[in-house]
Amino acid sequence: MGVRGAYSVEKTVFRETRYEAMARNKGICVICGKGGKLSLEHVPPQCAGNDKYVEINTFADWQAAGEKWEAMKGARPQAEGIGYITICEACNRYSGAHYVPSFCKTIDAGIQILRQLPVLEFDGDPELKAVEFEVKAMRPLPFVKEVIAMILAMNGEVDANFRTDNPDLVGFVLDKDARGLPNKYHLYLSLFFGPALRFAPTMAAVIEGRRLVLTAIDYPPFSYVVTIGTPADHLPVGDITSLTQCAYEDQRDVRLALTCGFGHTPFPLDYRSSARVDLDERAGRRSIAVPVKGVNSSGVIVE
Numbered sequence: 045m046g047v048r049g050a051y052s053v054e055k056t057v058f059r060e061t062r063y064e065a066m067a068r069n070k071g072i073c074v075i076c077g078k079g080g081k082l083s084l085e086h087v088p089p090q091c092a093g094n095d096k097y098v099e100i101n102t103f104a105d106w107q108a109a110g111e112k113w114e115a116m117k118g119a120r121p122q123a124e125g126i127g128y129i130t131i132c133e134a135c136n137r138y139s140g141a142h143y144v145p146s147f148c149k150t151i152d153a154g155i156q157i158l159r160q161l162p163v164l165e166f167d168g169d170p171e172l173k174a175v176e177f178e179v180k181a182m183r184p185l186p187f188v189k190e191v192i193a194m195i196l197a198m199n200g201e202v203d204a205n206f207r208t209d210n211p212d213l214v215g216f217v218l219d220k221d222a223r224g225l226p227n228k229y230h231l232y233l234s235l236f237f238g239p240a241l242r243f244a245p246t247m248a249a250v251i252e253g254r255r256l257v258l259t260a261i262d263y264p265p266f267s268y269v270v271t272i273g274t275p276a277d278h279l280p281v282g283d284i285t286s287l288t289q290c291a292y293e294d295q296r297d298v299r300l301a302l303t304c305g306f307g308h309t310p311f312p313l314d315y316r317s318s319a320r321v322d323l324d325e326r327a328g329r330r331s332i333a334v335p336v337k338g339v340n341s342s343g344v345i346v347e
C-alpha cells in the first residue's frame with residue numbers, strides 16, 4: 045500500500061461515528077439549535093473532491109485486523125463521499141453562501157501546492173517535511189469558519205451536547221462577522237496527502253508525551269485539527285488560530301508554513317511517512333500512545 049501519485053488517495057476512510065445516524069433527517073441542528081428537518085452537509089465541501097465513492101472503516105476495524113489495512117473487514121460503502129445529517133437547511137445555506145466559496149478557493153490553492161510536491165519521495169523519507177507557500181487573495185475568516193462548521197457537523201453526530209458544551213464555536217459559525225475564539229481553542233492546519241482520510245470526533249490521546257483533547261478532519265489537501273484545552277504547541281504543526289481574528293471582508297496574501305502529513309494510521313496528528321512508520325515499527329516505537337479514552341465535548345475524560 046502506498047501513495048499512488050502526486051495527489052491521489054485510497055478510498056479508505058476512518059470515521060468514528062454511528063452509521064445509523066445517517067438515516068435520520070429530523071433533529072436538532074448542531075449550529076442553530078432549532079429542531080426540524082436536517083440536510084446532508086458534505087464534510088469537507090464537494091469542492092475538495094468529496095463527492096466520490098468511499099469505504100468507511102472504524103478504528104476498531106483496524107485494531108481487529110492487527111493494524112493492517114489490507115486485512116480490514118467490514119468496510120461500509122458510501123457512494124457520494126462523506127457527509128453528516130446534523131445541520132438544518134437554513135444553516136447549510138448560510139455557510140454555503142458566506143463560507144464555502146472562500147473555503148474552496150483556499151482548497152484549490154492547497155491542491156495546486158500538493159500537485160507540485162514530490163509526495164512519493166516525501167513518503168520514502170523518514171523525516172517530516174514542511175513547506176512554505178503563499179495563498180494569494182485568501183479570505184482567512186470564512187475559511188476558518190467553514191473549518192469550525194465542519195467540526196460541529198461531525199461532532200454533532202456522535203455527541204448531542206457538543207453544541208451546548210461549545211457555545212463559542214457555535215457563535216463563531218452562526219454570525220459571519222464574529223471574530224476570535226476563547227484561548228482554550230487552537231486550530232491547526234497541515235498539508236495532508238492521505239492515503240487514508242480521517243474523521244475524528246473529540247477524543248483524548250497522548251501524543252509525544254502530552255495528553256491532548258482534540259478533534260480532527262484530515263482530507264487532502266489539508267488536515268484540520270482543533271484542540272480543546274492543552275494546545276499542541278509541542279508538535280510541528282501550524283497554528284492558524286490567529287486567522288480567527290481577521291475581519292470577514294479581509295482579503296490578503298497569506299504566507300503559510302505547513303507540515304506535510306500522511307495518513308498511514310487512523311490516529312489524528314500522526315503524519316508519519318511510510319518510511320518513518322516502518323522504522324518505528326522495527327524499533328518497537330510508537331509516537332502515539334493509543335489508550336484513547338472517551339471524552340465528552342467539554343474535554344473531560346470519561347473514565
Ligand SMILES: [Zn+2]
Nearest residue numbers: 073076132135
Ligand atoms: Zn440550523
